[in-house]
Amino acid sequence: MGRIPCCEKDNVKRGQWTPEEDNKLSSYIAQHGTRNWRLVPKNAGLQRCGKSCRLRWTNYLRPDLNHGEFSxxxxxxxxxxxxxxxxxxxxxxxxxxxxxxxxxxxxxxxxxxxxxSGMGIDPVTHKPFSHLMAEIATTLAPPQVTHLAEAALGCFKDEMLHLLSKRRVDFCSASAAVAAEVQTYPTPGLMCDVYPPADGRGFGYEGEGSAWSACTGGGCGEAAPGEENGAEESKSAMFGSECVLWDLSDExxxxxx
DNA sequence: AAATAGTTCAACCGCATAGGA
DNA sequence: GTCCTATGCGGTTGAACTATT
CATH class of the missing domain: 1.10.10.60 (Homeodomain-like)
Known part of the structure; x- marks a missing residue:
């Protein structure tokens, strides 16, 4: 038994598309549209499966696509x-x-x-690593916390070294960064202020009017769990377990x- | 210059689901 | 309501390209 294949694979070509194939597909769709993908390769004279044609069209050939760099x-x-x-x-x-x-x-x-990751933010949860560490630490005994912190700092250090060595982060001049207590590392597209981990618990980040400014007021992750209340509450609540980090516009x- | 490692992205795979018979 | 087919979607792969040693 098993799943019925979407098309006969014996005489179906796979891999990279040639310009000739692109032309055939584009001109066919320009004339007939995209109603039935299974019929497209047959009618367009292509030895491809319909699924492959659909993918090629939607991901590459569609005239309304923007193939440029992401802004x-x-x-x-x-x-x-x-x-x-x-x-x-x-x-x-x-x-x-x-x-x-x-x-x-x-x-x-x-x-x-x-x-x-380079900014010290977990891309899965969108929380600062320092905050995640604090969350985990509350559930562990002190010896385990120490080992965990060492491991995490090692990982973070490795990640930063990797980014720096690959020149993926366009740091501003080293001298200015050393002189400033609050170091500003403008990266292409990522305007944020990265604070040194003065308390050894990790980085906070801040950026005026930027989507990357998830932690307003700086020092996120510095409030110990259970400490937030009053004015502090709104700030630290951004990193609560059910919180939404980014301020999404209604539109x-x-x-x- | 060659070998190796790392990165990017087009394409594929298989599951989920919508919709028609 | 059930079955079947087409399409959509997210995860993964691998070839091509680039950087580094």
Missing amino acids: ESEEQTIVKLHSVLGNRWSLIAAQLTGRTDNDVKNHWNTKLKKKL LMNNIV
């Missing part, structure tokens, strides 16, 4: 939406003109995850829901 605002939108929607790539892509789910997914996996969310 800062696009990256901000992706991160905002990912913090709420998770890996719902098609929903996220729908908010970006000319981007496909595959584009967004690839950009996230190859660029944005690393950027966030953006209304389009999705």
Whole structure:
């Protein structure tokens, strides 16, 4: 038994598309549209499966696609939406003109995850690593916490060294950074202030009017669990277990829901 | 210059689901 | 309501390209 294949694989070509194939597919769709993908390869004279044709069209050949670099605002939108929607790539892509789910997914996996990690933010939870450490630490006995902290700091150090060695983070001049108590590391598309881990508990980050400014007022993750109340509450509550980190505009969310 | 490692992204796979018979 | 087919979606793979040693 088993699943019925979407098409006969014996005489179906796979792998990279040639310009000739692209031309055939484009001209066929221009004439007949995309009603029945199973019939497309047959009628267009292509030795491809319909699924492959659909993917090629939606991800590459569609005339409304934007194949250029992702802009800062696009990256901000992706991160905002990912913090709420998770890996719902098609929903996220729908908010970006000319981007496909595959584009967004690839950009996230190859660029944005690393950027966030480099900023000390967990790309899965969108919380600062320091905050996650604090959360975990509350559930562990002191010896375990020590080992965990050492391991985490090692990982974070490795990640930063990796980013720096690959020149993925465009740090501003080292001298200015050393002189300033609050060090500003402007990265392309990521405007944030990175604070040195003065208390040894990790980085906070702040950016005026930026989507990356999840932690307003700085020093996020510094409030010990259970300490927040009053004025502090609104700040630290951003990193509560059920919190939404990014301040999403209504217009953006209304389009999705 | 060659070998190796790392990165990117197009394409594929298989599951989920919508919609028609 | 059930079955079948087409399509959509997210995860994964691997070829091509680039950087480093």
